[in-house]
Amino acid sequence: MKSIVVKNRYGLDNVTIEEQVIPTIRANEVLVKVQAVSFNQLDLMIVKGAFGTSLPHTLGSDAAGIVEEIGTAVTNFQVGDVVATHFIQDWQSGDLKSEDLASRLGTSVKEVFSEYIALPESSLVKIPKNLSPAEASTLPIAGLTAWEAIVNLGKLKAGQTVLLQGTGGVSIFALQFAKALGAKVIITSSSNDKLEMAKKLGADEVINYAEIADWQMKVLEFTEGKGVDLALEMSWADMGKTIEGMKLGGKIVVIGLLGGANANLSVFGILQKALSVLGSQVGSKSSFEVMNKAIEVNNIKPVVDKEFTINQLSEALAYFEEGKHFGKVVLEF
Numbered sequence: 001m002k003s004i005v006v007k008n009r010y011g012l013d014n015v016t017i018e019e020q021v022i023p024t025i026r027a028n029e030v031l032v033k034v035q036a037v038s039f040n041q042l043d044l045m046i047v048k049g050a051f052g053t054s055l056p057h058t059l060g061s062d063a064a065g066i067v068e069e070i071g072t073a074v075t076n077f078q079v080g081d082v083v084a085t086h087f088i089q090d091w092q093s094g095d096l097k098s099e100d101l102a103s104r105l106g107t108s109v110k111e112v113f114s115e116y117i118a119l120p121e122s123s124l125v126k127i128p129k130n131l132s133p134a135e136a137s138t139l140p141i142a143g144l145t146a147w148e149a150i151v152n153l154g155k156l157k158a159g160q161t162v163l164l165q166g167t168g169g170v171s172i173f174a175l176q177f178a179k180a181l182g183a184k185v186i187i188t189s190s191s192n193d194k195l196e197m198a199k200k201l202g203a204d205e206v207i208n209y210a211e212i213a214d215w216q217m218k219v220l221e222f223t224e225g226k227g228v229d230l231a232l233e234m235s236w237a238d239m240g241k242t243i244e245g246m247k248l249g250g251k252i253v254v255i256g257l258l259g260g261a262n263a264n265l266s267v268f269g270i271l272q273k274a275l276s277v278l279g280s281q282v283g284s285k286s287s288f289e290v291m292n293k294a295i296e297v298n299n300i301k302p303v304v305d306k307e308f309t310i311n312q313l314s315e316a317l318a319y320f321e322e323g324k325h326f327g328k329v330v331l332e333f
Ligand SMILES: NC(=O)c1ccc[n+]([C@@H]2O[C@H](COP(=O)([O-])OP(=O)(O)OC[C@H]3O[C@@H](n4cnc5c(N)ncnc54)[C@H](OP(=O)(O)O)[C@@H]3O)[C@@H](O)[C@H]2O)c1
Pocket: 040, 041, 042, 141, 142, 145, 165, 166, 167, 168, 169, 170, 171, 188, 189, 190, 191, 194, 234, 235, 237, 238, 254, 255, 256, 257, 258, 259, 280, 281, 282, 323, 324, 325, 327, 328
């Protein structure tokens, strides 16, 4: 079977397709024939050596496919079910425990960018009935991270306003969930074309952060000087601006560090506005299942910017790294 592997050195040039042996399953495991995978910033970080992962290393956290075989102790899946991978395998429900973090798929644990994968049944969910495997391959990290931020941590309500930064996978899912809840969305991007696409998806106000350095002033203008109830922080370098755009008592869910891990930040805004700043780690399996119900009921379709085939692997990785995408980038096996 084909697998996507970082060979002997870090770097996108060293990611290749290799032949590996189809895995055999244990009693509690399911063999999945992968139909599609989606890329995350995590994959790029691993490729570039940010985690010092030992090489050669098979990549991948997000996949969806069809159940080909089930182990003798498997009870929740049947051959033919269409399933997606659950990222933090041991976070099944309730609060995240520190030991759960060691079970993150793709971080040297059960990588999934292969034609066939063998996973415990607890590491899989059935996909929403309204989605194709390619669409469902976008859910495990980006979809669930957005759901966790908007619903579980942010507790966003109809009529409230959320600020989303950039138009990548997490932000675009967050836009769709926020609109389904009846909230108002302000979204930023470095591209006016992408902002037009965001408006078509329901964004109420848009700001080009590349053209307007003090974009937080526009956020205040759009909210009559009050600020937003919730912000999903993607940059961290711009956290000071996010704080300025917040309402008294608002919540900031910190998700990404696209601008770097070290912000020159004053604490005064957080204190004066009595803000809640919440870190986030994707989500639990039970949240994944609740999200999938909501996706079905509201007929939400993940935004797949581009689908590549496995033969276009280098092109697909380069496209994702350049940040040309709006929503998600998918690779079909
Ligand atoms: N905490 C967690 O559990 C968790 C889970 C998933 C992802 N993440 C992190 O969240 C971030 C976003 O993930 P993603 O999957 O949505 O990534 P993505 O699909 O690659 O999207 C990134 C987008 O963010 C925008 N952007 C780039 N640099 C920016 C900056 N300095 N300030 C503001 N926006 C910027 C760009 O949008 P435009 O082209 O529109 O400008 C870019 O396309 C990444 O840092 C990722 O590692 C964390």
